[in-house]
Each structure stands twice: as C-alpha cells, then as structure tokens.
Amino acid sequence: MSTDTPTTEATVAEAHDDEAHDHPTDAKYVRIAILLAVITAAEVATYFVDIGPALIPTLMVMMVVKFFYVAAWFMHLKFDSVVFTRFFVTGLILATAVYCIALTASEFWSKG
Amino acid sequence: MSEQTAELTVGGDAAQPLGVYSRPKGGGGWRDWITTVDHKKIGILYGGAALLFFFVGGFEALLIRLQLATPNGTVVGADLYNQIYTMHGVTMVFLVIMPMAAAFANYLLPLQIGARDVAFPRLNALSFWVFLAGGLFLNCAWLFGDAPDGGWFAYSPNTGVSFSPGHGMDFYAIGLQIAGIGSLISAMNLIVTVLNMRAPGMTLFKMPVFSWMILVVQFLLLFAVPVITVALFLLLFDRNFGSNFFNPEMGGDPLLWQHLFWIFGHPEVYILILPSFGIVSEVIPTFARKPIFGYEFMVFSGIAIGFMGWGVWAHHMFVSGIGPISVGAFTLSTMFIAVPTGVKILNWLATMWGGKIRLNAAMLFATGVVSMFTIGGLSGVTHSLSPADTQQTDTYYIVAHFHYVIFGGALLGFFAGFYFWWPKVFGHKLGETLGKWNFWTMIVGFNVTFGPMHILGLNGMSRRIDTYSPGFGFELWNMVATIGVFIIALGVLFFVLNVILSARRARGLPPEPPDPWDARSLEWFTPNPTPVHNFDEDIEVSSLDEFWHRKWTTDENGKVVRKATAAEVCQAGDAENVHLPSPSYWPIVMSAGMPLIGFGLMYNLWLCVPGAALVLMAIYAWVFEPPDDPDGPFGHGHDDHDDHGDAEAGDESASDEGAPQEEAASVE
Amino acid sequence: MSSDAHAVHDGGTGLSNNKLLMWVFLGSECLLFGGLISAYLINRNRFGDGPAPGDIFDIPFTSVSSFVLLMSSLTMVLSLSALQRGDIRNNRIWLWTTALLGALFIGGQVYEFTTFLREGLGYTTSPFSSAFFTLTGFHGVHVSLGIVMLMSLLISSYRGTLRKENSETVEIVGLYWHFVDVVWIFIFTVIYLVPSPTT
Numbered sequence: 001m002s003t004d005t006p007t008t009e010a011t012v013a014e015a016h017d018d019e020a021h022d023h024p025t026d027a028k029y030v031r032i033a034i035l036l037a038v039i040t041a042a043e044v045a046t047y048f049v050d051i052g053p054a055l056i057p058t059l060m061v062m063m064v065v066k067f068f069y070v071a072a073w074f075m076h077l078k079f080d081s082v083v084f085t086r087f088f089v090t091g092l093i094l095a096t097a098v099y100c101i102a103l104t105a106s107e108f109w110s111k112g
Numbered sequence: 113m114s115e116q117t118a119e120l121t122v123g124g125d126a127a128q129p130l131g132v133y134s135r136p137k138g139g140g141g142w143r144d145w146i147t148t149v150d151h152k153k154i155g156i157l158y159g160g161a162a163l164l165f166f167f168v169g170g171f172e173a174l175l176i177r178l179q180l181a182t183p184n185g186t187v188v189g190a191d192l193y194n195q196i197y198t199m200h201g202v203t204m205v206f207l208v209i210m211p212m213a214a215a216f217a218n219y220l221l222p223l224q225i226g227a228r229d230v231a232f233p234r235l236n237a238l239s240f241w242v243f244l245a246g247g248l249f250l251n252c253a254w255l256f257g258d259a260p261d262g263g264w265f266a267y268s269p270n271t272g273v274s275f276s277p278g279h280g281m282d283f284y285a286i287g288l289q290i291a292g293i294g295s296l297i298s299a300m301n302l303i304v305t306v307l308n309m310r311a312p313g314m315t316l317f318k319m320p321v322f323s324w325m326i327l328v329v330q331f332l333l334l335f336a337v338p339v340i341t342v343a344l345f346l347l348l349f350d351r352n353f354g355s356n357f358f359n360p361e362m363g364g365d366p367l368l369w370q371h372l373f374w375i376f377g378h379p380e381v382y383i384l385i386l387p388s389f390g391i392v393s394e395v396i397p398t399f400a401r402k403p404i405f406g407y408e409f410m411v412f413s414g415i416a417i418g419f420m421g422w423g424v425w426a427h428h429m430f431v432s433g434i435g436p437i438s439v440g441a442f443t444l445s446t447m448f449i450a451v452p453t454g455v456k457i458l459n460w461l462a463t464m465w466g467g468k469i470r471l472n473a474a475m476l477f478a479t480g481v482v483s484m485f486t487i488g489g490l491s492g493v494t495h496s497l498s499p500a501d502t503q504q505t506d507t508y509y510i511v512a513h514f515h516y517v518i519f520g521g522a523l524l525g526f527f528a529g530f531y532f533w534w535p536k537v538f539g540h541k542l543g544e545t546l547g548k549w550n551f552w553t554m555i556v557g558f559n560v561t562f563g564p565m566h567i568l569g570l571n572g573m574s575r576r577i578d579t580y581s582p583g584f585g586f587e588l589w590n591m592v593a594t595i596g597v598f599i600i601a602l603g604v605l606f607f608v609l610n611v612i613l614s615a616r617r618a619r620g621l622p623p624e625p626p627d628p629w630d631a632r633s634l635e636w637f638t639p640n641p642t643p644v645h646n647f648d649e650d651i652e653v654s655s656l657d658e659f660w661h662r663k664w665t666t667d668e669n670g671k672v673v674r675k676a677t678a679a680e681v682c683q684a685g686d687a688e689n690v691h692l693p694s695p696s697y698w699p700i701v702m703s704a705g706m707p708l709i710g711f712g713l714m715y716n717l718w719l720c721v722p723g724a725a726l727v728l729m730a731i732y733a734w735v736f737e738p739p740d741d742p743d744g745p746f747g748h749g750h751d752d753h754d755d756h757g758d759a760e761a762g763d764e765s766a767s768d769e770g771a772p773q774e775e776a777a778s779v780e
Numbered sequence: 781m782s783s784d785a786h787a788v789h790d791g792g793t794g795l796s797n798n799k800l801l802m803w804v805f806l807g808s809e810c811l812l813f814g815g816l817i818s819a820y821l822i823n824r825n826r827f828g829d830g831p832a833p834g835d836i837f838d839i840p841f842t843s844v845s846s847f848v849l850l851m852s853s854l855t856m857v858l859s860l861s862a863l864q865r866g867d868i869r870n871n872r873i874w875l876w877t878t879a880l881l882g883a884l885f886i887g888g889q890v891y892e893f894t895t896f897l898r899e900g901l902g903y904t905t906s907p908f909s910s911a912f913f914t915l916t917g918f919h920g921v922h923v924s925l926g927i928v929m930l931m932s933l934l935i936s937s938y939r940g941t942l943r944k945e946n947s948e949t950v951e952i953v954g955l956y957w958h959f960v961d962v963v964w965i966f967i968f969t970v971i972y973l974v975p976s977p978t979t
C-alpha cells in the first residue's frame with residue numbers, strides 16, 4: 001500500500017488495512033447473501049409448515065446465524081479491530097440481559 | 113502536510129457553494145465563547161451554566177423548606193409546591209450535577225491524558241449548547257406558569273393527560289430529551305478521546321483515577337441515555353398522540369415506565385457520584401502526599417460499580433408489586449453493590465493514613481465527601497433490605513438518604529474540585545480563609561438540614577406532601593431542617609464571595625506559579641492558567657503520577673527527595689504556531705433549533721418547521737464548512753506535523769455527519 | 781513517517797476516530813431498540829377490542845420486504861468494495877441500488893401501515909397497536925435517515941469528492957445501514973415469525 005496520500009488519518013487506516021489484507025471478494029459477499037437468503041426462506045417456511053415445539057428454538061437459531069453473518073462479514077467485524085466488536089457486543093449483551101430481566105419481572109415468559 | 117489541508121478544503125473553498133461559510137475568526141469577547149470548540153472554554157461554559165442552574169434549584173429548595181417549616185404552611189399552594197419540588201429535583205440532577213461533572217470532565221480529561229483537545233471538538237461544543245438548550249427549555253416552563261409537577265421520576269399514570277392536563281410534563285419529556293442528546297454526544301466523544309488521544313506511553317492503567325471514573329461515567333451515559341430516551345418518547349407519545357403505553361384505562365402498564373425509568377435511573381446515580389469519586393481520588397493523594405492506595409482496586413471497583421449498577425434498578429420498585437422473586441433477587445444484588453463502594457472508602461482512608469495531611473479547603477471538602485457519603489451509603493444499605501425499605505419508601509428517610517449521597521457525595525466533591533483546580537483554570541487560588549468558612553457552614557448546614565430527615569422519615573412523614581398537620585411530632589425537626597438550609601445558603605454565599613474577592617485580589621498580579629499544590633498528574637505540566645494549546649509538546653509518560661515522579665525520587669535510604677523543582681519540570685506554555693481546531697458557528701445554531709421543535713410539539717406543529725430547518729441547515733453547513741481558516745488566528749503553522757492537532761482537524765472534517773444527523777433526527 | 785509512530789504508541793488504539801465513533805454509537809443504539817422491542821413484547825397481548833397481532837400480520841408480504849432490506853446490505857457492501865478498488869462507477873451504481881431497496885422497504889412499510897389502518901388498527905387503538913407502530917416506526921425512521929445519508933454520499937460522489945481515499949465514509953454509513961438491517965432481522969423473527977396472540 002504505497003500511496004502518496006499524506007493524511008495522518010489515511011496512513012493510519014492503510015497501515016491497518018495491511019494487517020487485515022484478506023478483505024473478502026465480491027464473490028464471497030454474494031455467496032454470503034445467498035446463504036442469508038436461503039435462511040430467510042427457511043424462516044418463512046416455518047410459517048407454512050408446522051414443526052411443533054421446535055419452532056421457536058429453530059427461529060432463534062436462524063436469527064442468530066443471520067445476525068452473525070451480517071455483523072461479521074458485511075460489517076467487517078471478522079477482519080476489523082477487536083475494539084469495535086467489543087463495543088457492539090457490550091451493547092448487545094447489556095441490552096439483552098437488562099431487558100430480559102425486565103421482561104421476567106413483568107412476568108412476560110409465563111403470561112406471554 | 114499542507115497539501116493535505118489544501119486537498120481537504122477543495123470541496124468547500126474552491127467553489128464556495130451555497131451555505132458554505134468560512135470558519136469564524138474569533139473577534140474577542142462573547143463571540144469567542146459562542147463559537148469556541150476549545151475543550152477548556154467549553155468546560156468553563158458547562159461550569160458557569162451549572163452554577164446558574166444551581167442557584168435556581170437552590171432557590172426552589174429554600175421555598176420547599178419555607179413551606180414545610182411549620183405545620184399548615186401557606187408560603188405556596190399545593191399545585192405550585194408540586195411544581196417546585198419536581199423542578200428542584202430535575203434541575204439539581206440533570207442541570208447541575210451532570211453538567212458540573214461535564215465541566216470537570218471537559219476541562220481536565222484531555223489535560224490529564226496529555227491531549228491537545230477532545231477527539232471531536234465541534235461535537236463537544238454541540239454537546240454543551242444542546243444541554244443548555246434543554247435546560248433553558250425546561251425552565252421556560254416557569255414562564256408559561258406550567259412547570260412539570262410529577263416528581264423527578266415522573267411516575268405514570270400521574271403524568272398522563274388525565275392527571276396532568278397542562279403542558280408541564282411535556283416540558284419535562286422534551287427538555288430532558290434535548291439534554292439527553294447532549295449527554296449522549298458528549299459520552300461518545302469522550303470515549304473516543306480516551307481511547308485514541310492519549311499521550312505517548314499513557315496506557316489506560318497509567319491514567320489518573322479521575323480520568324478513569326469519567327470514562328466509566330461516559331460508558332454509563334452511553335448505555336443509559338438511550339433507555340430514558342425510549343421512556344421519554346413513550347411518555348411524549350402517550351400525552352400528545354394518544355398512544356396507550358402507560359394508560360391503565362386502555363390496558364397500558366404504568367410499571368413499564370418504572371422499569372424503563374429506573375433501568376436508566378440507577379446507572380444515573382453512579383453517573384452523578386463517580387465524577388466526584390474521581391475528584392476526591394485526585395485531591396486526597398495530593399494533600400496527603402501519598403500515592404493513591406490500591407490504584408488498581410480503585411479503578412476496578414469503579415468498573416465493577418459501572419457493571420453492577422445495571423442489575424439493581426428494581427430496588428426502587430420494591431413496593432410496586434413486582435413479585436417476591438424479583439424483590440428477593442434485587443435485594444441481593446443491591447446488597448452486593450455496596451462492596452465496591454466500600455472498597456473506595458477504605459482506599460481513601462488508607463491513602464490518608466500516615467500521610468502528611470495538609471488540611472486546606474480542597475482537602476476539607478474531600479474528607480467531607482468521604483464521611484458524608486459513607487453515611488448516605490449506609491442508609492442506602494438499609495433500604496436494600498426490602499422489608500425495611502417497605503417501611504421507608506416515599507418517606508423523608510429516602511429524601512435524607514439521597515441528599516447525603518448527592519449533596520454530601522457529588523456536590524461536596526465538586527467544591528473540593530473547585531478549590532483544587534481553580535488556579536489551573538483561572539490562574540489564581542480561591543481564598544483559604546473564606547474557603548474554610550465555606551466548608552464549615554456547608555457541612556454544618558447540610559447535616560442540620562438532612563440529618564433530621566432520617567428521623568422525620570422513620571416517624572412516618574411522607575415525601576412530596578405540601579404540608580402537614582400539627583400533632584404528629586414533625587414540627588421540631590422540620591423547623592430544624594429549615595434553619596439548616598439557610599446555613600447552607602450562607603455557605604454558598606461564602607463561596608460566591610470567595611470567587612469575587614479572590615478574582616479582585618488577583619487582578620494585576622502575575623498568575624499563580626506552576627504547580628501550587630505539589631500535584632501529581634499531567635494537567636500540572638502546563639502553566640496557570642492553561643494556555644490555549646495545552647501542552648507545548650507531547651509528554652512521554654512512563655508511570656502513574658508522571659508529574660510527581662519527575663519532581664521527586666527516593667534516595668538510597670528510601671527517603672523521598674526532590675530531584676527537580678516544579679519550575680524546571682513544567683512547560684513554559686509559549687509554543688507558537690500550534691495548529692488548533694477552528695471555531696464554528698454551527699453547534700450553537702443547531703442547538704437553537706431543538707427547543708423550537710419542542711415548542712412546536714406542544715403548541716403548534718408549524719413551529720417545528722423553522723426548528724427542523726435550523727437544525728438541518730446547521731448540519732449541512734457543519735458538514736461542508738472548511739476544516740480550517742488559513743488566515744485566522746488558529747491557522748496552520750509550519751511545524752505541526754508532530755502534534756495531535758492535525759489528526760483532529762483531519763478526522764473531524766473527513767466526515768462525522770453520521771452522528772449529528774442521527775441526533776437531529778431523534779428529536780424530530 | 782511520524783504518523784506510524786502515532787498509530788502504534790501506547791496512547792491510542794490507532795483506529796480511526798470516525799469509525800470508532802460510529803461503533804460506539806451503534807453500541808448505544810442496541811439499548812434504544814432493546815427498549816422499544818421490550819415495550820412491544822410486554823404489550824403484544826394487550827389488544828383490547830382491536831385487532832390482535834396474530835390476526836393482522838401479513839407474513840408473506842413482510843417476508844418480501846424483509847428480503848429486500850437484507851439484499852440492500854449486500855449492495856451496500858458491494859458499493860464499498862467498489863470504491864475501495866477505486867471503481868467510482870460501480871460505487872455509484874450500488875449506492876443507488878441500496879438507496880432504492882431501502883426506499884422500497886419504506887414503501888412496503890407505508891403500505892403495511894395503511895392496510896392495518898383500514899383494518900381497524902390505529903395508533904391509539906390499543907397498547908399493542910401503539911407499541912407496534914412505535915417500534916416499526918422508529919425502525920422506519922432509521923432506514924429513512926440511512927437513505928438520506930446514502931443520497932448525501934451520492935451527491936458528494938457526483939461533486940467528485942467521494943474517492944478511494946475517503947472510502948471510510950462509505951464504510952461508516954455502511955455500518956449504520958447494516959445495523960439497521962440486523963435490527964430488522966431481529967424484529968422480523970421476534971415480532972412477526974414467532975407466533976403472536978390471536979383474538
């Protein structure tokens with residue numbers, strides 16, 4: 001990466017790019033999008049096909065997988081600094097924990 | 113380096129399209145202040161505004177105590193009384209303690225980590241002006257004769273239109289929303305500042321405890337403000353657009369408000385107190401002439417408080433009917449959170465133990481925090497026990513508790529900070545004699561006011577009542593409390609006198625020489641008052657208390673001996689051609705649009721149009737304004753390639769449009 | 781160059797301020813949407829005499845608009861990758877596509893809202909309706925803001941100021957865009973697909 005852009009910031013960013021050089025190709029992005037589309041199709045299929053008590057766990061797993069792929073690949077968390085991941089994951093975990101406790105205290109799980 | 117600037121300005125300067133203005137050139141006087149992006153000036157602005165609101169909130173406190181001095185008080189009516197105590201609470205929490213903490217954070221955090229400014233100087237100015245807009249908007253409610261009257265925590269359904277038909281609670285919801293935007297922007301800014309702008313060698317664990325506590329507070333704000341944002345939006349929609357979140361008649365759930373408010377509200381308690389903990393942790397080591405005892409414990413207990421503070425909120429709801437399991441769980445978690453707080457108290461005591469203590473005004477206030485906060489903390493533990501709390505809820509015992517924590521903890525800590533850092537900020541010390549009068553009147557008045565409230569509460573006097581009948585045994589202690597509040601007022605008067613007299617005394621004299629207290633952290637490398645560019649050159653940091661270690665060393669017998677005088681260690685503050693971020697008009701313009709939108713929501717939706725237009729125009733001008741004014745006093749120097757300033761200007765101009773657009777959007 | 785020393789010394793992460801700011805902001809947004817989603821979940825069976833969620837949701841329709849939003853994440857990342865290669869033309873094409881897909885999603889939401897309104901579910905009908913419209917409305921506002929950001933990027937691209945060197949700007953807008961997408965992934969599953977109460 002030997003460009004002649006003299007900005008401090010750009011140089012820093014590029015120095016960083018050097019470490020994580022394996023930015024995915026467009027083909028890889030498309031493959032991930034196809035995977036996401038397939039999972040979405042499977043999710044929607046649960047609306048038409050009755051799978052009994054496995055429904056909610058299945059939906060949750062598929063949701064988490066989709067979430068993970070978008071965050072890891074499209075948002076580059078897989079390749080970027082772990083600092084970014086930490087911020088996002090802290091927010092996610094905190095929100096999940098706090099609001100799940102609030103829902104529990106409101107007897108959401110037992111009353112629906 | 114200069115090609116870069118040229119390149120960055122091409123988009124704006126060459127064509128000068130509509131709406132692109134050059135940066136303000138200063139001009140002296142008030143114009144410098146309203147366009148400033150200097151973290152020190154913004155810190156002073158925060159402090160001044162907070163003091164102003166402190167007088168307003170204090171005046172409200174005097175009215176409350178006058179009304180309650182005797183049974184069947186007639187100073188104010190019940191309706192006005194509701195408004196006064198609500199505004200007293202809201203003002204003191206959101207418009208005094210929080211911005212005063214922001215004042216210290218803004219002024220000191222960049223200095224303590226050895227930076228030239230914060231990461232986003234314009235966003236920093238925006239935070240202040242947005243906060244001020246929110247605070248003024250809230251207090252405008254008085255002019256309309258319709259101030260919020262639902263208590264500072266605004267429990268529904270009291271705050272719904274049926275029980276609160278005026279516009280008071282709308283002022284509450286919108287005003288706090290606006291102020292919250294300021295807090296959120298400031299939190300994001302300071303987090304990035306701490307992570308990215310530290311001086312060479314300044315690892316996180318070489319940061320002073322104050323900087324650490326401010327960092328923890330910014331994280332609390334970052335995650336707590338959005339929760340109250342949600343709550344306030346729902347309240348606003350309930351009141352203005354007929355939604356049914358908190359309306360029991362339609363099946364809505366008042367407990368949802370309580371949960372959302374306290375999920376924010378308990379972290380908020382630590383947002384209020386941790387900055388003062390940080391201040392005390394700087395003052396005590398300096399005046400005990402010992403390093404802080406257990407630095408790591410101090411830091412980790414602060415972080416632990418930050419985490420655990422999220423798991424205790426329902427202790428405010430023990431009598432709200434949340435069920436025995438929730439009550440049990442929150443009783444336990446609340447008892448545990450006393451542990452890290454206790455660690456801090458013990459560490460301060462251990463720091464003072466065996467130290468050569470100089471008991472001046474700053475140190476007096478710091479010891480005041482340690483002792484008064486301990487009392488408040490202990491009464492807090494008594495209502496972590498839900499059976500006891502059931503007895504105490506909504507009585508004056510609670511009022512006594514949180515005043516010991518917030519007045520005895522947070523506010524006294526700020527006074528310690530005033531006396532300690534006044535020479536750094538204004539170039540002269542505050543007077544010691546008046547300072548001691550200030551301390552003793554305040555601490556005595558404080559205990560005379562709030563001590564008896566424990567007794568009143570346990571005897572059954574409810575909080576928030578506008579008067580009481582004779583014969584319940586409330587007369588004596590209410591009168592005592594009212595006398596106490598005037599002693600506090602006297603203490604505040606001593607402080608104001610001290611500010612005026614010490615400024616007058618310092619007039620014409622040279623500024624205070626560097627390092628008046630034999631201090632320990634990086635801000636004291638600069639002369640007094642701090643020059644506009646902060647540091648002449650980056651400081652290479654190799655240890656905690658870097659400044660102290662440059663002055664002192666231990667000889668072969670383990671005795672502390674001086675190796676350099678402060679004058680030798682301190683920088684001269686005479687660096688020239690330091691590149692600084694240019695001032696900007698747009699932060700204040702953008703913030704001016706927000707109250708307009710607020711008034712529009714309440715009175716006439718058309719008013720939202722000019723408000724939103726102002727905000728959008730300011731965002732547009734903000735994004736496209738040139739990064740620097742090459743002709744102005746803040747122009748580029750030739751030798752700026754090795755300072756932080758360059759990176760800052762570049763960073764900010766590149767594009768930070770995402771954040772301000774977001775913020776603007778969330779008020780619309 | 782001295783900037784390298786800046787990047788690695790102990791005093792900072794060496795990461796871009798702007799990008800860090802956006803990630804910090806997204807961390808905060810988690811709590812905002814968490815609160816709105818909880819407010820919905822608590823109220824989803826409080827529909828009173830009005831329509832119940834299980835009766836009124838049109839899953840096939842929402843599936844299509846969810847798919848549209850999901851694919852806009854792909855086009856967003858393709859626009860960034862084009863700009864990182866210096867391919868201005870494809871960058872613009874994919875930015876336009878992303879904005880259009882986003883607008884399509886918003887259009888779908890407007891259609892959904894008006895249909896619900898016709899079927900008797902107004903904003904004030906019940907706690908369920910208030911919470912539903914508030915949650916999805918907030919999300920819609922976020923998408924709309926994203927579209928505004930995309931349009932600003934396009935404007936600056938046509939002015940010639942959006943080049944390979946400042947591809948980070950596109951990356952940051954992209955982060956916001958993908959975040960709004962993952963929020964919808966969550967909403968689509970938890971609000972629409974998990975069976976809702978019926979009358």
Ligand SMILES: [Cu+2]
Nearest residue numbers: 378381425428
């Ligand atoms: Cu609490």
